[in-house]
Amino acid sequence: MLLQLHAQISSWWHGTPLPARTPANIKFQRWNHYTNGRWIPLARNTPSTVAPHPSPGRLEVVTWNVDAGSPSPGPRISALLQTIEAMANADVIFLQDVNKAAIAQLLAHPWIQQQWYSSEADDSKFGKQSFATVTLISKICLFNHSISLGPIWRVSLPSRFDRDALCCDLVSNKTPQTKGLARIRLINVHLDSLPINPSRRPQQLSIIASYLRAAGHGLVAGDFNPVLPEDDEIVSDNGLVDAWTYLRPSDPGFTWGARGDKPFPPNRLDKVALHNLTPSNIRILQTSSIKHDCTDLEFSDHLGLSCVFTWN
Template sequence: MNNLHRLFRRMTTKASSPPLGVPLKPRQESELGRNLDPKFRIITWNVDAGAHFSDSRLEAIVSHILSLKPVADIIFFQEVSKPALLHLLKDTRIRESWFSTEADTTNWRGHIFATMMLVSKARFRPSNESMPVSALGPVWRVKFPSRFGRDALCSDIFVSPSSTDNSSQISRLRLINVHLDSLALEPSRRPKQLSITAEMLREAGKGLIAGDFNPVLPEDNTLVADNGLLDAWTKIHDSEPGFTWGVDGKQAFPPGRLDKIAMLGLQPHEIEVMHPGVIEKEEFGVGQVPWSDHSGLRCTFEF
């Protein structure tokens, strides 16, 4: 997995984004391929580190994601436990077909869980000339002001919108995976956290923030719009609830649309909620165990 990690050029914990306006290296420019499929597909899922069998549940989620057609290009996970990460990194399907931002648990830094990204080799492999993306940029983490040690996991990718290798036509797309602070504690840190990430998108010009936004206070309902971002769900589905948590009625709180995809300079085409299935654990006397307490989101978008 170390080879996969090296393809994401660096991992830092600096509280700032990489410098802008840096020209691509000649090799990167020549690797940018023809734009035959302008659409990208992202899946985001909070995989619930708190429940038992985190490795088996994540394996079931991954199996479901990999069975979907068309396949995803980008996967965001939140609440990945250390055992679940180590189990995932041994998965032959992941090792052969996906690049990972994480090679080990270094970025967990004493926490029970953290975020991670996977990107498809089929879409992002540098030698691929049938897709527009062939240059993976830097990966870094930005520490949030947070009660829970949360951060933003960020990466840039470079996209050629034409069949030429003219570097002036190369676009940067910034991807930010978030798990904003939990609970209805006041003053809330979520407004500042989303403001930080929205500013990072504006620096890059276009991109998305996806993950668990934890909107549990009234002020959270307008945070995406207040930061000049487009909520992919409301753009496509308007006032449909789109609940991603509490849909089984077993939680202590009402259902909520806790998970979101917020965009800048991108056009969402489709977005759907993917409700979790179950794994069978009869041998442990617990019967069926849901994959997660969250549902996932699957979104198709383009520039």
Template sequence: MSCTQPPPLPTDSDAPPTFQGWHLFDSSSDHWKPLQPSTTSTTRDERTMQSSTGTKSEPPALTLVTWNVDAFAKFPDDRMAGIISTIRNQTPPPNILFFQEVSRAALKSLFDNPWIRENWYFSEGNFKNWGGYAFATVMLLSKAAFSTEEQDTDKICIGPVWRVKYPSKFDRDALCCDVFLPPSATRVRLINVHLDSLALQPSRRPRQLAIVADSLRLAGHGVVAGDFNPILPEDDGLVAANSLVDIWSDLHPDEPGFTWGIDGREPFPPGRLDKVAVHGLKGQQIDILHPGALESSRRGLLLQNLDPPLPWSDHSGLKCCLRLAEEPV
């Protein structure tokens, strides 16, 4: 199976895909540049057969961090730096990052971050996908775990990346990517979502998640993660209704797992707005990454006057370790 082959996609007329490219930071030009696809003509399946020694190796784990970083709070650079610092200190380190509500200022902060530049492939290289909107979603893949070269059989091969413009009151989309796990080049679809907000009726969230779930089933294996915004009572059953497995509910059925509103700053009760749901994968571990607060010394009097201190985001992040399910679902 070649990592550059066209991905199997749903044929929904109301959810067209728009393909984009991966980006890599080029230190010689000091810019993020589009990645060129691999030009090798040998598929990974052929290479696996050629080099097989009869030893069956286990596909690598996918370790994902997803975080709604809050597009509207002050000091986006400092808040983004706090989130990145927490991610860097995780053990094991994540190899996939999903961010939602990334403002232009937060995106520039990511573009300029030395650790991001050195260690990650980026779904974005400029502000093109923001259009006239205040924020969007982004995806990053670790260079330590992923490669764009099909001959690099020890790493996960990066496939195409695209956005799906599903029906949305806020012009939201799903950011999608296919990756191929060694040794058998198993396709796994990664989908980063920020489903529609608020308790508006009729809700677009059921249709949005149904489109995403169909896409995961077509791929055979995959994960959708991000801000699901389950505001209405019927939202709580959407993951199961689409035959997906909610990793938090699966591994921590007796714990609320709140990712929003836990600090009492919001006028609404706490909620588990952020989720990780899978098809054909199994969760080994999932943890909540609570935001810290900005230190007043970083911004002097401006931050000293904030009471209570400003958290990095109004959401907590999630870290989840995933592997292929033993039997395809």
């Protein structure tokens, strides 16, 4: 009851719709930008009035598990960022499995400092974990698409691994034929790992889907860890559209183990699932190798996903 009341008060205070009956701990935070040689919070997170935007709207999201457990996290994430910059016209970047060394390198990267707003200014949101999720929003995207940054917050999930959902809202003008503003909710996730029964992933995605429905439009993307048979249905069971199966139903779309160098079969661990948005293109982004102790090391054990989506 108290958690539900807290959610309602937070929804009103931050001007963002939240599901009234979701018993989840919500922690609002601030967007950060780089200025005068350091990362600092933006003055405000609430959306501002924006100019009319042509219909339909279009954005590209890239999601990538950056592999917290491998050596050389700094050089690896630098190589990953170079790949995203070269291969994708990303408006939104979701990263999972970002450890403390990687977040320091990420925040020191000139491209990130110059062109992106970050959910993090340091590693203070990691809590008990040695890694966390990070969301980046392009400054150019906001300007070109007449979009405002809305609130950003974390929702603690029922989890064996202290996982959460990193949620944020973007606010854009609707088409001239409609009134008001369209709110697009973006949720970055790293669902529970391993084939442990009973699985917490169905409950986790159910909670996440309720946040998307409360906003009206949105997506959840990241590492879904679908390693049990029941995981095959949790996207559709929650009324969401799996962008990969929608656009490429005959393609397995493996994002992990595709080279056959893992002890488990290849799997499509990473997904983009949408609510009231239309996927128009999705593709896999490949890794490259860096040098570590005179050997070649892939910069992640996951491949990335780039998904373009539209809305009216």
